[in-house]
Every structure is written in C-alpha cells, then in structure tokens.
Amino acid sequence: MNRRYYCLFVVLFLAVLVRAAASESTFNILFIQSYTSQTPWHSDLNQGLVKGFRESGVKVNITTEYLDADFWAFNSEKVIMRRFCERARERRTDLIVTASDEAFYTLFACGDSLPLQVPVVFFGIKYPDAKLLAAHPNVCGFTANPDFDVILRHAQKIFPQRKDVVCVIDNSFLSNKGRDDFEEEWEIFQQDNPDYNMKIYNTQNHTTSHIIAAICYPRNSYGRIVIAPKWSPFLSFVGKNSKAPVFSTQTVGLTNGVFCAYDSDAYASAFMAGQRASQVLKGTSPLSIGVTEAEQGFIYDYKQLEFFHVDPDKATAAGGIIVNEPYWERYKFLFILLYPSILALLIASIVWLMRANRRESKRRVQAQTRLLVQNKLVEQRNEFDNVFHSIRDGVITYDTDLHIHFTNRSLLRMLHLPYESGGRFYEGMMAGSIFNIYHEGQNILHKMLKQVARTGESVQIPQGSFMKEVHSENYFPVSGEIVPIHSKGGITGMALSARNISDEEMQKRFFDMALDESSIYPWQFDMKTNCFIFPQGFLVQMGYDESVTTITREEMNRTIHPDDLKEIIPQFDKALTGENKNPRLSFRQRNANGEYEWWEYRSSAISGLTQDSLYGILGVCQSIQRYKTAEQEMREARDKALQADKLKSAFLANMSHEIRTPLNAIVGFSDLLSDTSGFTEEEIAQFIATINKNCGLLLALINDILDLSRIESGTMEFMFADHNLPLLLKTVHDSQRLNMPSGVELVLRMPESDKKYLKTDNVRLQQVVNNLINNAAKFTSSGFITFGYEEDEVPGYTRIFVEDTGVGISEEGIRHIFERFYKVDNFTQGAGLGLSICQTIIERLKGSISVTSEVGKGTRFTVRLPNHCE
Structure with missing residues (x-):
C-alpha cells in the first residue's frame, strides 16, 4: 500500500511539473513495440503515434525500441527490456508508450525502476492484468479484448459449409489465456450450433507435420476454419500454406496468412495513445484517465479473399475493411477514367505538334530579329556597366523583391571581394548576402530598402552606421543613401551608393579633438541670410539649444560686452564686407552662465566671380580667456611683488625702530647701574625693572619674528x-x-x-x-x-x-x-x-x-x- 501511495505521489508531482512546462518543452518518449520492425503494421504504429502528439500540440522526440517477443524467451525479454530502460534513462525519458501485451508486461517484470518513475501509456493489450494496473497509478491506456463468439459467428456467416473449427496455440502466456477465453466462448457458440466440432492443436505438444496435415492438406482442410488466439512465427509459415481460412485476434498476422483479424486498427490505436499521452504530459493524472476498451472490427487480407473466392463487397458489407488490396482494385474507377484521358492527351499532343511545327518557322524569323535586339541590349548593358564601374563610390542595385541586380567594382573592392568577374556575379542573391549595414547594433539594410520601395523617396544612411562584410568579421564606418529607380511611372528597384569614410572619420575626430583641446571653433557668415553659422558645441557654450546652428547678426551683437560693442561693430562690418582681409578681433562674449569671456575672431574673405564681389566669409574663433586671466594674474603678481618690496622696507624700518627702542632702554639703564653710588635703592630697583621690562619686550618681538618665519616656511x-x-x-x-x-x-x-x-x-x-x-x-x-x-x-x-x-x-x-x-x-x-x-x-x-x-x-x-x- 505504501508503495502505491508513493507512486501516486510521484505521478502527481510529475504532473504538476509537466503542466508548467508542457506548452514549451520538448518531451522524450520511449515507444516499445512487442515485435520487430519487419511486421506489416510497425510503420502505421509509428505514424499514428506521431500524429497523436502533433494534433495535441505537444513537441516530442520519439525513440522506438522493438522487443521481438516472438523470437526471445521471457527471461531474455526482461534483459532486453532493462537495456531499453537504461538507454531511456540516459535520454531522460519523460513517458513510455507500449504496444501489445508482451511489451507492457515485460516492462513491469524486468525489475527496472523506470516504469515506476515515469507515466506509462499502453494500447493493444488483449488480456489486461487488473491487479497490476491497480497497483500502478501512473499507468493508463487502451485494451482490445478478444471476442471469440463474434469471430466464430462471423466465420459462420462467411463460410457456412465449414463446421470444423481448429484452434492453434502454443505454450506462451498469451496463447494460454486465449485458449481459456476461446473455450468459454466455444461452449456458448456450440449451444446454438451443436453440429459444429472443435479441436485444439498445440504447436509445442503436437508434431509439426500433424498440424500441417490438419490445415494445409486440401482433403483435410476442406470443411475447416482455423482460429489463432495468438499469432506466432510458426503460424506465419503455416498460414501462408493453409487451405483453411485463418481467423486471428491480432492484426500482426495480416499479409502473413490470416484471412481475417478481429482487432482494433493499428494506426487509430497508436493515434489515440498519442493523444492520451499528450494529456498526461500536459498534467492530467493517469489515474484519472484510467483504462478504455478500444473499438475493434474485422480486417481482411485481399489476397486471402481471392484465394477463398470471397466477394470483397460481401466482406465489407459485414462491417469490415480490406488491406493489401492491389492498386488496380483500389483505384479501379480512376484507372477507367485515366485511359480515355491518356488517349485524348495523345490526340491533343499530335495536334499541338502540328501547330507547333507551323509556328516554328515563324519563330525562326522572329528569333533572328530578337537576336539583333538582344545584341543591342547587351551592348547597352555593357555600356551601363562601364559607366557604373567608373564611379568611385560603391554602387549596388536591387529589385523590389530585394534581390541583387548589379554591383560595381568600387563596392566589391570596398568589401574586399573579387571584382575581376564584373558586377553581375552576385545577381539574384538576396540583400544582405554580401554585406549588411548596422546602426546602434541593429541591421537596418532591409528596413531602409523596404522604406524606399514603399514610399518612393530616398533615404540617407544614418550617421554613425557601419557596413559589415558577410564573408568576414570586418566592418567600417559608411555614409551614403538609397534612392528609388523609377520606370514607367512605378518603382522597379532601388540603388544604394556607399562610401568607406574610415579615413575621413579619423581625420574628423582628430580635428574635433584638436578643436576641443584648443577651444578653437570654425565659423561662417552667410551673405544671403546675414547669419553666422557656428558648430553646435560653441553655441551650447553661449547658452543656445543643441538644435541651433545659426544666429543672426543682431543675436551675435547681443552676446558682446556693451563696453566692447561700439568698437567691435565697425571692425566686424569691415571684415564682413571684405575691406579688412585678415582681421583679428578680441572682445568679451556672454556664455551660458551669464559670465563674459574673452574671444579672438579671425576671418578670411573668399572672392567671387570678380575681385570686387564676395562669395563668402569664414573664419575661426578661439577662447583667449586663459591668456587674459594669466595676464591679469601676472599684473596682480607684479603689484604684489611691488607691495612686498614696500612691506619689506617698512618691515626693516619698523623692526629697526622696535628693536632699537628696548635696546636703548637696556643699554642706557645698564650704564647707569655701572655706578650706583649716586642713586638710591628705589631708583636702582626702578632701573632694574625698566631693564627687565624692555628685555621682555625685546624677547616677545624676537619670538614674533621667529613665529612669522616658521609660518612663512611652513615649519611651524x-x-x-x-x-x-x-x-x-x-x-x-x-x-x-x-x-x-x-x-x-x-x-x-x-x-x-x-x-x-x-x-x-x-x-x-x-x-x-x-x-x-x-x-x-x-x-x-x-x-x-x-x-x-x-x-x-x-x-x-x-x-x-x-x-x-x-x-x-x-x-x-x-x-x-x-x-x-x-x-x-x-x-x-x-x-x-x-x-x-x-x-x-x-x-x-x-x-x-x-x-x-x-x-x-x-x-x-x-x-x-x-x-x-x-
């Protein structure tokens, strides 16, 4: 019981995981067939199972294994099955599908744990083991229980004169189960038909010659029918030589001597098994699905119907289907219609040939004319190619379906491709076959071509784009455009012109870096609009938006310091009219922070058609604020040096006075103390106090000077x-x-x-x-x-x-x-x-x-x- 609950838990857990990933994952399926790949129905089983999964919307990888149960003993089958399980475990199999009894029972008898860990879906089981199925909640599928009463009564209907029934079995498990089932049904059948006789032959207990004599000799088999509860290799040999019709419960015997099989259709059974397995993979519990009885019917072998002179219409009228039918019989109506059609086609071909012969003479004349025209077109095309090959930029043309039409040699050289063969070598290839264009990491070639084809307007290749060679990892910056090609009022293609701007880009970057480091900006004065054209970076510094590239003369004047404006306006007028050829103007301009900064402007006039006319004015401007600042600092440093010199003189004079004052007192009163006879004790004490006081003052002065020295030298x-x-x-x-x-x-x-x-x-x-x-x-x-x-x-x-x-x-x-x-x-x-x-x-x-x-x-x-x- 614990094992049963454990299996149920495992199945439910796997179902939850499978439900989460079923719509996206690809599952590994092990499909075990009981027999070999030589059986007539093995391909139908495979195809039906694949279709069942496909129509259920589940992606699977199916690995088919063949047990060959008719050849191996049961112990050998278990060894083979364990090998199947080991290989399936290495593939991480998610579900097992079995066909017929041998594969299913051997799977659970082999001793491997895999059938306990993954769901198992079976079909084609004749004799289900109820206890085994109840003990494994991870199992579900279809059964096809034999009904020998139906088989006997159907045989009676088709062959009413044959009243001797021969049941051929062997000692296998399925054969013994079939024999027991047949004997039970026979008792019921004989009660209604007491004139029928039955005999059982065991292929392993009776001699082979005895069984062959019973069903293969016409004198013995004339009034008999053969019932085969289980098909075996021996019956495959005997059935093909049997003179008595053989009825079986397995379709595996069809085309091997079986007259009629009462079983479920192999393709339909496998299809239903695929659908049921898909339900399990999507998360449905096998226990909730359970076991279902598959629909069965009679299946006839066409060749056996002919051998026993049975009308196929009579067989199908009884509710059966026919296999192994020749194409002539299967498609008789189509063949009947085909013969007149072929005859009519033959007559039409003769008529067409006669007319074609007449047209051929006319075509010869037309062909000569077309040849002359084609030669002229070839000459024109070659001339067209030569013109495009002479263009220095790379040129490639496309049709509206984005197929390459022509490439010139400049483009091929740019892409490091062979260009000796000309521009038609890549004709017919799709756009992107030899190069792609990337902008900000995205391939934009197809997008631009489709835009031109849709709008009929040219498109510039965005700045900062790169052209990448398909045959290598090389890429380089590119500029150019794509233009539409018009013909007869419509767009017939697109032409892309491109140029490798690696050198130009590097020179531009170097130039921009040099300008950024030196704060030098080029400018131009448009004579027609009376506007200045500046680089974006300069105008941003002046407080303008990034989108602004031009300012008027009035706006320029408003940025100049009012104190400089009166002097600068007439000088600018002379520079902008060409009177002053190479002026240098220095003035202050207001920046984005509202502060004024010194700039120096240089200009150069470009003469027009005459010496008196001007084509344009251009120049450069440079920030000289650092020079002005350095000049101011130098001026201030000079003033400080002069002040320091004055302070030094004042300091020496002051120190001379300050030191001399206490020293005079000390020296003077020290001289008086050399002869104290003329002074009273109070006067002497006053002298000494004065000397001490002035010594203190002198000491304090010296300490201040020393502290000042340490402060100046940074050693305090x-x-x-x-x-x-x-x-x-x-x-x-x-x-x-x-x-x-x-x-x-x-x-x-x-x-x-x-x-x-x-x-x-x-x-x-x-x-x-x-x-x-x-x-x-x-x-x-x-x-x-x-x-x-x-x-x-x-x-x-x-x-x-x-x-x-x-x-x-x-x-x-x-x-x-x-x-x-x-x-x-x-x-x-x-x-x-x-x-x-x-x-x-x-x-x-x-x-x-x-x-x-x-x-x-x-x-x-x-x-x-x-x-x-x-």
Whole structure:
C-alpha cells in the first residue's frame, strides 16, 4: 500500500511539473513495440503515434525500441527490456508508450525502476492484468479484448459449409489465456450450433507435420476454419500454406496468412495513445484517465479473399475493411477514367505538334530579329556597366523583391571581394548576402530598402552606421543613401551608393579633438541670410539649444560686452564686407552662465566671380580667456611683488625702530647701574625693572619674528592631543594676572562645573590666548579684561573669547586688524605681528577668529574652534 501511495505521489508531482512546462518543452518518449520492425503494421504504429502528439500540440522526440517477443524467451525479454530502460534513462525519458501485451508486461517484470518513475501509456493489450494496473497509478491506456463468439459467428456467416473449427496455440502466456477465453466462448457458440466440432492443436505438444496435415492438406482442410488466439512465427509459415481460412485476434498476422483479424486498427490505436499521452504530459493524472476498451472490427487480407473466392463487397458489407488490396482494385474507377484521358492527351499532343511545327518557322524569323535586339541590349548593358564601374563610390542595385541586380567594382573592392568577374556575379542573391549595414547594433539594410520601395523617396544612411562584410568579421564606418529607380511611372528597384569614410572619420575626430583641446571653433557668415553659422558645441557654450546652428547678426551683437560693442561693430562690418582681409578681433562674449569671456575672431574673405564681389566669409574663433586671466594674474603678481618690496622696507624700518627702542632702554639703564653710588635703592630697583621690562619686550618681538618665519616656511609644528580647556585657561589666568596694568582686573569666565576637553595643540592655543590678553592690556588703562569659553550654537564647536573695556577699534582698523605690521596706534609698543600670527594658528586648528569693537567702550575677540582637530 505504501508503495502505491508513493507512486501516486510521484505521478502527481510529475504532473504538476509537466503542466508548467508542457506548452514549451520538448518531451522524450520511449515507444516499445512487442515485435520487430519487419511486421506489416510497425510503420502505421509509428505514424499514428506521431500524429497523436502533433494534433495535441505537444513537441516530442520519439525513440522506438522493438522487443521481438516472438523470437526471445521471457527471461531474455526482461534483459532486453532493462537495456531499453537504461538507454531511456540516459535520454531522460519523460513517458513510455507500449504496444501489445508482451511489451507492457515485460516492462513491469524486468525489475527496472523506470516504469515506476515515469507515466506509462499502453494500447493493444488483449488480456489486461487488473491487479497490476491497480497497483500502478501512473499507468493508463487502451485494451482490445478478444471476442471469440463474434469471430466464430462471423466465420459462420462467411463460410457456412465449414463446421470444423481448429484452434492453434502454443505454450506462451498469451496463447494460454486465449485458449481459456476461446473455450468459454466455444461452449456458448456450440449451444446454438451443436453440429459444429472443435479441436485444439498445440504447436509445442503436437508434431509439426500433424498440424500441417490438419490445415494445409486440401482433403483435410476442406470443411475447416482455423482460429489463432495468438499469432506466432510458426503460424506465419503455416498460414501462408493453409487451405483453411485463418481467423486471428491480432492484426500482426495480416499479409502473413490470416484471412481475417478481429482487432482494433493499428494506426487509430497508436493515434489515440498519442493523444492520451499528450494529456498526461500536459498534467492530467493517469489515474484519472484510467483504462478504455478500444473499438475493434474485422480486417481482411485481399489476397486471402481471392484465394477463398470471397466477394470483397460481401466482406465489407459485414462491417469490415480490406488491406493489401492491389492498386488496380483500389483505384479501379480512376484507372477507367485515366485511359480515355491518356488517349485524348495523345490526340491533343499530335495536334499541338502540328501547330507547333507551323509556328516554328515563324519563330525562326522572329528569333533572328530578337537576336539583333538582344545584341543591342547587351551592348547597352555593357555600356551601363562601364559607366557604373567608373564611379568611385560603391554602387549596388536591387529589385523590389530585394534581390541583387548589379554591383560595381568600387563596392566589391570596398568589401574586399573579387571584382575581376564584373558586377553581375552576385545577381539574384538576396540583400544582405554580401554585406549588411548596422546602426546602434541593429541591421537596418532591409528596413531602409523596404522604406524606399514603399514610399518612393530616398533615404540617407544614418550617421554613425557601419557596413559589415558577410564573408568576414570586418566592418567600417559608411555614409551614403538609397534612392528609388523609377520606370514607367512605378518603382522597379532601388540603388544604394556607399562610401568607406574610415579615413575621413579619423581625420574628423582628430580635428574635433584638436578643436576641443584648443577651444578653437570654425565659423561662417552667410551673405544671403546675414547669419553666422557656428558648430553646435560653441553655441551650447553661449547658452543656445543643441538644435541651433545659426544666429543672426543682431543675436551675435547681443552676446558682446556693451563696453566692447561700439568698437567691435565697425571692425566686424569691415571684415564682413571684405575691406579688412585678415582681421583679428578680441572682445568679451556672454556664455551660458551669464559670465563674459574673452574671444579672438579671425576671418578670411573668399572672392567671387570678380575681385570686387564676395562669395563668402569664414573664419575661426578661439577662447583667449586663459591668456587674459594669466595676464591679469601676472599684473596682480607684479603689484604684489611691488607691495612686498614696500612691506619689506617698512618691515626693516619698523623692526629697526622696535628693536632699537628696548635696546636703548637696556643699554642706557645698564650704564647707569655701572655706578650706583649716586642713586638710591628705589631708583636702582626702578632701573632694574625698566631693564627687565624692555628685555621682555625685546624677547616677545624676537619670538614674533621667529613665529612669522616658521609660518612663512611652513615649519611651524602642531601636536594634537586631548586637553582640559578649563585647566588651560586657568593656567593662562594664573600667569597673566600678575602682568596686568594698574587699575585693570583680569577675569576668567567659564560655565560652572564643566569639564570641557578639546583635541588641539595646547601650546599654540595658549599662545593665541596670551597674545589676545597682551594685546588687550596694551589698550586698557582701567576696567576689566575678561576671557573664557562658551558652547557654540553648532554642536561640536566651542567659542573662546577675550574682551576688554579699553579704547576700542574703529571700523577702518577692524578691516586691517589681522594684516601683518598693522598697528592701530603707532605709538604703542609692538611690531603689529601678533594678531596675524594668531589668525594663522587658528586657521591651522580648523577654526576662525573674529573681532567686534566700539570706540571708547572696548573690544571683543572671538575664537571658534572644533572640539576635535587633527
């Protein structure tokens, strides 16, 4: 039971897969016939099966195997069947079809698993095994159960005088089943016909001579009929010599001695099996289809009817069909009609020959005339060929059916084809036989030819197309057109002219690349339309659409800078009238961004028919903005160099003054200290304090100069690490509060209980804060100097500030406050470098510094730094 459910599951699963792919897949079919390819009906079986699949719309590959069951013993048949299954498995067979009992039962008895894995469709089974069929849900098909009562009564109707029935069997399985079935039917038949006698001969139990004597000798077989439940090779030999009519249940015996077979038609059975197999391949379960009884009938051998003197009409009247009928009998009516037709045709042929002989004399005269005309046409065609061969472009003509008519030598040379044989060698070939034209990867030759033939208008080969040789993989850029050929008001063909533009295309590309690199564009002035013609790329730069190629003189003037327009218009007039032969005009033009760019225009006049007339004006224009920019930069560099020279002189003078001032104080008071006898202790202490103060000023000046030198040379080093900002500011406060002028208080203001860390350079940041505090101390005589930090509005940034209540800075001073050597008060000690150095350090720390001030109220410097700087 489990095996049965497993098989059912496998079949259903395969059905689902097959339903999804049946409409598109090609299935592999194994067709197993029980006998050999020499049997009369094997071709009908094959043809019927193929037609069944074809009319069902299923694509199949059928492999036919022949079991030859009449020759082999059952054990040998199983070995052969296993070989069939192995080969079928290698081909990935999707379904098996069997014909007759031997093939089906041997398939399931051979021991191979293939019939359990794929659907099996059978037909022609005489004795179905109900248990076997019920155990395999993947099996369906048709049976043809023998009916010996029908056979006996039919034989009685045809041969009423023959009342001795001989049943010939052997020891095979099917023969024994047939014998049992025959004996049951015989009892029923004899009850109605007690005067009939029956005898059974077994070919393997009785002697051969005994059986031959019983049915082949006229004296013994005169009143007998022979019943063959199963056809065998022995019956094939005996049947052909039997003097008693042989009735069989298998069509395989027909043409081998069987008078009549009661069976289903071989072709029809195979056709129905093909249709049923198609249903299975499309997803229908074999279990739902089941087993069907095929329709059977009587089939007669024509030669046997003649031998036993039976009228064929009587046989067909009884509901049978006739095979092996001669063509004369089958098509007797047609042959009867054929003879008069042949006679009439013979008479008509004689009449036609007589008339043809008369016409021939006239044709000879006409032929001579046509020959003269043809010679003239050949001369004209040769002249036509010579004209087309002289054309440098490749030319090929087609008729309206797209067949090649003529090719000139230039085209053949272009395609690297032999051209010595002339242009008629490829006549009659289809378009595309020797070359194709591709545009954007698509073959457009046939499309263009059909368009010309349909519209009657010429078609240009699209730009960027390639001509590809069919005989090789070579292709090259091509240009040309296809034109219609008209004759008598209609289109009789098309002519294609083409040219290999490989060299031209490369030169054009080189020229375009040179123009792109040099920003040089050619232009032309149309005297008739008063318009400028420019390349597309130039006008796009000027802000025009890509489709625009010409602009008027007025539009050109609107692109010129107003300051240059008055000077340029008269010069352009002279250039465009030819008065100035080779002018150079430089002016500014507005581009697509609305900015003005410097361009230089050159022009050249082309003379017309006379020296005073003009044919045209052409020229080139080039962007000279980079030259103008370089000129401006050089001018600015010159000005900066002059300014730097002045700054250098000012710097030396300033440094000389700044250094001399503290040195004078140091030297002067040092001389006074050489003799202290004339001074009090308070005066000596004041001298020493003055010396120390001026030493500090001199040291600060030297440090500023060194920092400025390191900044200029790029050697100022920065060491980044995490530092506690409150601790850094407290350190500055502790060092600076003792240096505050009298009356000035240094105040540190920070958020309470804030542990702010910055990743920065601790030394440079202290240097900036100290410089700002020192700078504030110079200009604050009373009040407060407040410094500290606060959070910036932008997360990740911190503001450090230094503000004072000093004299303040004017707006003019704020604009120059961070410039080198700038001093708000020239009488204040210092070189004017501190704030410039602070700005450079803060920028290196990825921050910014700003100042706000009000004269008489004070100044505030703000340093904005990121929390993490690397």
